[in-house]
Amino acid sequence: MREIDLHVHTTASDGTCAPAEAVKLAADSGLRAVAITDHDSAHGYPEAALAGAALGVEVVPGIEISTKFGRSVHILGYYIDPLSPEIKPVLDWVVQDRDERNKKMAALMAADGLPVSYEQMHERFGEVIGRPHFARVLVELGLADSVNDAFDKYVEKGRKYYVGRTIFPIERSIEVIRAAGGVPVLAHPFQYRLDDAGLRELIEHCLESGLQGMECRYSGYDTDMTAYLLRLAEEYRLLPTGGSDFHGANKPKISLGSGISGELAVPYEYLERLKEAAGSF
Numbered sequence: 001m002r003e004i005d006l007h008v009h010t011t012a013s014d015g016t017c018a019p020a021e022a023v024k025l026a027a028d029s030g031l032r033a034v035a036i037t038d039h040d041s042a043h044g045y046p047e048a049a050l051a052g053a054a055l056g057v058e059v060v061p062g063i064e065i066s067t068k069f070g071r072s073v074h075i076l077g078y079y080i081d082p083l084s085p086e087i088k089p090v091l092d093w094v095v096q097d098r099d100e101r102n103k104k105m106a107a108l109m110a111a112d113g114l115p116v117s118y119e120q121m122h123e124r125f126g127e128v129i130g131r132p133h134f135a136r137v138l139v140e141l142g143l144a145d146s147v148n149d150a151f152d153k154y155v156e157k158g159r160k161y162y163v164g165r166t167i168f169p170i171e172r173s174i175e176v177i178r179a180a181g182g183v184p185v186l187a188h189p190f191q192y193r194l195d196d197a198g199l200r201e202l203i204e205h206c207l208e209s210g211l212q213g214m215e216c217r218y219s220g221y222d223t224d225m226t227a228y229l230l231r232l233a234e235e236y237r238l239l240p241t242g243g244s245d246f247h248g249a250n251k252p253k254i255s256l257g258s259g260i261s262g263e264l265a266v267p268y269e270y271l272e273r274l275k276e277a278a279g280s281f
Contacts, residue, residue, distance in 0.1 A: 002265040005257045006035040006060065006274075007076065007187070007215065007243020009250075012044030013064075014130040016248030019048035022256065026057050029257045033058035033271055035078060035243065040065055040094040041128055042082035060271070063087075064187060065094075065177070067170035069202055071192060075173045076215065076241070079278035080182035087180040090168070095128075097166045102129050104163040105155070109134070114141060131155045131162075132250045147250055174209040183277045185213035185241050189229060190221065203236055212277055217242025217266050219259035239273050242266035 009015035010022050017025065019036060026034045034057060036048045045061045052059035063077045080087060102118060109116040116137055125133045135150035144150035154161045177184040186206060189199055203214070216229035217240070233240045244264055246256040258264050 001267050002257055003031060003268040004033040004035075004266050004271050005031055005243050005246065005264075006033075006062070006078070006241050006266065006271070007037050007064075007218070007245045008034050008256060009038055009064075009245070009247045010036060010044040010048070011126060011128075012036070012041050013038035013128050014132045014247060014250055016250055017246075019044035020051035022246070022248075023048050023051040023055060023057050023059060025256050027055040031057065031257050032268055033060060034256075035060035035062040037062035037064045037076055037078075037243070038128070039130065040091060040098070042080065042087075042091070043127070045082055058271075060274075063177070063182075065173040066165075066167060067173040068167040069170045069205060072167065073170055073192060073202065074187040075170065075177065075206075075211075076185040076187045076213075077177035077180070077182035078185065078213075078241075078274050080177060080180040084180035087176055090172075090176050094168065098128075098130075101163045101165045102134075105131075105134055105161055108161050108163070132247070134161065136250070170206065171209040174206060174211055178210050181278065183212045183239070183274055184210060185215060185239070186211060187215050188218050188245065189214060190218075190225060199232070203232065203238070207236065211238065213239035213241050213274070215242060216240040217264060219244045219254045219264055222263065239270070239277060241270050241274065 008022055010019045036044050038044050042063050049059045065075050067073050067075055106116050106118040121129050134155050135147045138144045138150040138154055144153055174184040214233045216233055217226055244254050244259050246254055253260050
């Protein structure tokens, strides 16, 4: 049953909907609850929570931290305390590292004569800037047909304007989420293009640091993919979660709550189990 969406991005990171707007969309879609899981940021939660209270939508404080285990891996955290002294210095460090990367990307574009500056990016897009924002500018300049095209041509790894970041260790990411009162969950497992042995290795490594859940229902995952992940979650005693990875116009094919082709349906039961694990309610 389609009741919740536990993977939603807003303008607090690289989404195009303001937090309150995302919650309004959830209400219009008939969802009971959403989790605001912006990249390396919890700044969107207060606004979303106020909107949720007014619209009758339960809003879960969350985050998505970029980590590395041989390759880029994302860890979701649910029911974190955004004001926790454990997580604030980590997020401050991540923001500083990201800002340094953004300055270098803007400088590369400016060196090619493109009207792009770090200050203008901040004025236009706000505090949190990511590669999708640079991609949107490249589309507007006529250098790409779409955000995806801009990634493929200019800002994906190995391309002209790509600059890497210092990635936070996966073990530390899980530890920080737990220290902030949250429940750490492995995001979109099939996105890492691992075979069964590789995915098991990743799960077992994360379990050693305190992983508690795995995203089993996700945009584009068919019945067989979901069933496989649910079996793995049961085998490793991980909580199953699910979400769309909604980004608004930055991922236009993904609809909040329903995924790409209506394949996503996340039951409220998943959220109840997360609450129990967090001990928040």
